Amino acid sequence: MTSGSIRDEEQAELLLLSGGGGGARLAAGLHVATAGERFSVVTNTGDDFEHFGLAICPDTDSVLYALSQQIDPVRGWGREAESWGVFAELSKLGGPDWFQLGDKDLALHLIRAALLADGLGLCEVTAVLARRLGVTSAASIMPATEDRVRTRVITSEGEMAFQEYFVKHRCEPHLIAVRYEGIEAAKPALPLVSLLENAVGRGVDVVLGPSNPFLSLAPILDVPGMPNLLKERARRVIAVSPIVEGQALKGPAAKIMSELGLSVSAAGWMQWMSDRYPGLIDVWVWDERDHELADTMRVTHPNIVVTDTVMSDPERARQFAERILRVSRDGD
Numbered sequence: 001m002t003s004g005s006i007r008d009e010e011q012a013e014l015l016l017l018s019g020g021g022g023g024a025r026l027a028a029g030l031h032v033a034t035a036g037e038r039f040s041v042v043t044n045t046g047d048d049f050e051h052f053g054l055a056i057c058p059d060t061d062s063v064l065y066a067l068s069q070q071i072d073p074v075r076g077w078g079r080e081a082e083s084w085g086v087f088a089e090l091s092k093l094g095g096p097d098w099f100q101l102g103d104k105d106l107a108l109h110l111i112r113a114a115l116l117a118d119g120l121g122l123c124e125v126t127a128v129l130a131r132r133l134g135v136t137s138a139a140s141i142m143p144a145t146e147d148r149v150r151t152r153v154i155t156s157e158g159e160m161a162f163q164e165y166f167v168k169h170r171c172e173p174h175l176i177a178v179r180y181e182g183i184e185a186a187k188p189a190l191p192l193v194s195l196l197e198n199a200v201g202r203g204v205d206v207v208l209g210p211s212n213p214f215l216s217l218a219p220i221l222d223v224p225g226m227p228n229l230l231k232e233r234a235r236r237v238i239a240v241s242p243i244v245e246g247q248a249l250k251g252p253a254a255k256i257m258s259e260l261g262l263s264v265s266a267a268g269w270m271q272w273m274s275d276r277y278p279g280l281i282d283v284w285v286w287d288e289r290d291h292e293l294a295d296t297m298r299v300t301h302p303n304i305v306v307t308d309t310v311m312s313d314p315e316r317a318r319q320f321a322e323r324i325l326r327v328s329r330d331g332d
């Protein structure tokens with residue numbers, strides 16, 4: 001146990017489901033708060049795609065970089081103190097240059113490509129990359145599935161691949177629907193199944209990070225068998241609202257909710273999650289700025305915890321992670 005940590009033998013194993021962005025920030029906070037012990041992260045693979053023949057896994061990499069304390073804090077993706085020599089040359093040579101890969105990030109992608117070419121699976125590759133990046137604790141980072149799942153967005157400008165929508169079109173087209181190509185045939189990754197099935201002691205508590213429900217959590221939770229696996233094996237499932245005072249702190253979650261005709265609030269998010277994954281979530285964590293709405297909603301959902309969820313720097317991320325550990329230990 002680290003000093004200052006509330007972690008002890010009474011604590012369940014913690015499993016965070018994460019996209020990039022807020023999920024990766026919470027991953028970094030929980031990594032510190034748990035000292036990486038009995039803590040794992042499951043990453044969204046719907047954002048993955050192939051670029052220059054390389055497997056790009058943005059959410060997995062955001063978590064790898066966050067846990068190894070090498071993520072760029074301003075962009076929230078890629079490596080800090082990055083150089084852009086290859087990218088600049090690539091632009092000069094006529095691109096494609098809509099998706100920026102820094103030199104250090106590119107090196108990671110070359111190693112991933114080599115490991116995949118050697119026949120390693122995505123989970124094994126991720127474990128090797130974690131070690132080589134210096135994620136020193138026992139914390140594991142695992143893609144939700146090793147099967148190919150690709151998020152595709154149906155918009156006012158037609159259907160497009162996720163990164164095209166997100167990066168090339170800066171989420172500007174009006175979103176009509178989202179689909180997760182390949183998900184029907186996908187299975188939860190084996191290390192995830194084994195972690196959930198073999199948990200000892202207090203079992204596993206699952207945390208759904210403050211990640212985009214449509215673009216980051218659904219491509220994990222819609223993998224066939226995933227909700228039941230979590231419901232059956234997790235002691236409790238805790239979901240963190242990505243919506244604070246009717247806005248997403250970063251990213252298009254609020255814009256998408258509005259385009260889908262949902263109420264853009266923590267209540268609207270809770271309603272969507274409850275409808276889509278009935279009976280999955282045991283505790284809802286809202287930001288304290290929404291405490292009045294939370295008081296109203298407690299009539300039907302007594303299990304809403306209100307706290308400061310805004311992780312504007314690593315220390316605040318650690319403090320929020322400590323609060324999540326208390327929710328995990330005490331249920332509120």
Ligand code: FO1
Pocket residue numbers: 019020021047057058059061062077078098099100101105163166167
């Ligand atoms: N996001 C951008 O907005 N522009 C980029 O050029 C870009 C490049 C990039 C390269 C590697 C990587 O791991 C992530 C990258 N991202 C970029 C972020 C990524 O598109 C999204 O943040 C996630 O997919 C959403 O969680």
